[in-house]
Amino acid sequence: MSLIPLLLLADSRLPGGTHAHSGGLEAAVAAGRVHDGETLRAFLLGRLTGVGFTAAAFAAAAALELSGGLVVGERGVQTREAAALDAEYDARTPSPAQRATSRALGRHLLCAVRAGWPGVLLDAVAGLHPDGPHHPIAFGAAAAVAGVDPGGAAEAVALGSVTGPAHAAPRLLGLDPDAVTAVLASLAAQVEQVAAAAAKAARGPVEELPAVGAPLLEIAAQQVRGGQVRFFVS
Amino acid sequence: MSREAVARQGAGRGGGTLRVGICGPVGAGKTSLIAGLCGALGTELSLAVLMNDPDVQAEEPLLTHQGLDARRIAAVRTGCSPQAAIRDDIRANAAAAETLESLFAPLDLLLVEAGGADLGANFSRALIDRQIFVLDAAAGDRTVRKGGPGVTQADLLLVNKTDLAAAARADLERMRRDAAARRGESPTVFVSLAEHPGAPAVADWVRKLMAQRRLTATGQERR
């Protein structure tokens, strides 16, 4: 597998709408749970092993399912598999706010990726749900058409689950960007482990895919803080 | 690519709703301008407003006071990076714009207010058809000279709060000269939205754009 498509898809500057999302960090900062490099690292680790793991497994499963490159008509066999994955991921996302975020980011990602890798497969995946497919499903589909293998998709999504909030940290906390890089580097081995476990789980049955959630992130995602102005969508 | 070429490319975003982006530093008068346009054009045109503002609830009354239906106002959060949201990664804005356009079809005019940003801010031509950059005369008279994509690429430069220029010792003549140098033929308007809230010059500019748009639309139909 060439690394270039993977690097392109994982580039945080890919215009997929992620820059306005903090992955719950804004709320955690507002609640005083994250305030420095150490608490940021703990936050990122929790995200990685929780929603990061679940999302990475779904991305790998979607990549695996869709990488055959063969589509039987608009609503072919493969989109049915993708629809099943989408429904399973939906059930793993009890928070309506998080579901909306995931679908919006899935839709935005596909808009960006379809410009680079147009084709019926992504068109069909984009049509899975009126609000867009869940982000991991969209990412897996993008990986499939870009020639990224399921393991690569899992790595990118696991990494993305921490880089998103990490890049929001300097904006929210005025944290030294170099300190953020240090935190991310210290998590590299764990990202790899989580991605490997996710890719392994992706080869199993759909209903057994990971379902780890994070109650405090769910709670915070639903909070409309009285009078407090929010800059990030999530 | 020349500015005209970029603009032509922008005009190619297609027919339908005319999207006008409004950009400029915090407090320059973007929302005041939009309120003025709502008042001036609200009866002639079907319009909607998309705001890149973290606290749109606070801004809404300014527009509804001008007769705009609150449902025609949508908000986008930019994650503390207002420029990224209108230029580098326009997904959220594009999606919100499309939603407004389909909810209120046929929509004539969509005004998109950017989050307050610096002189380097400008809109992606994929998001809007025309853009206005608003400057605050009370913020000093060197802003136009500094230039930047906002000042040089805007289809209309609006220097607002001229009523405060003297108090801030800002030389409006100097700004006029700098604008001519920086912007060539592109129009620059000096205004005090406090004294002339309807911004007639800007409203006329929009009317002209609308007329042009209708012309090309009927031309295309004939072809």
Next chain:
Amino acid sequence: MRASARIVARCQADGSTRLTTLAGEAPLLLRRAARQGAKQAPDEGAPPDGAGTGGPARVYLAGGTAGPLGGDELRCSVDLGPGARLEVHGVDASVALPGPHGRESALEIHARVGEGGALSWSPRPLVAARGARHRTVARVELAADALLVWRDELILGRDGEDPGSVSTRLRVLRAGRVLLDREVAFGPRHPGSLGPAGSGAHRAIGSLLVVDPAWASAPVDGVPSGSPLSRLTPQDEPAVAVAVLRLSGPAVLVTAAASGAAALARVLDGAI
């Protein structure tokens, strides 16, 4: 230790629910409630359930205070026929403890609720004692018009103690389609789980799932009005954090975290 428990409930001609099977073994002991409709202390020699009252059958799950122990493999199955209604309550909190060989303890629950049936599952909290490794996996299959209340409470460590590791996964199918699949995992074996994206400063984490087919026609966003759920005030405070989450289906998940077991129980009690 291996142990299993089984409850089978059927709806009678008079509309009452009869427990046709009630079999348990330590540490999964089952007791019938003394009389239907009255909240009373569990009593083993009680008369048959609910005859003529129309109320749900009530069973107490008496696990004893010690256990599950590392290495335990526990299974519990619940089968409600069409129209059958059952409440399962706990007696005491159970305390997951480490076993002799550092092995994991596991509890598997499988519940099925037929057409028009109603299951309310509210055991007492599970305490993850220091060094414990426990896993609960519950799978619930609901008919399209079945009702469900499912309560889960985890306490991270006994008083003043570091928590052990514990996870619970709840998967609910409704009319064969997945409605909720959710695992929460806390403790030293789950990296990051005790941090600000995990339990934060809270020691008690719980949830309450309510599935009510009557909500199928209600708007999918927001909490069905009129239910006690709508009285819960979402908040994110150091003492209590709670949200009421509407699922993509006729179901609501109350998810809560609190400084301690009592505060958590109060929040979840308020939701029923």
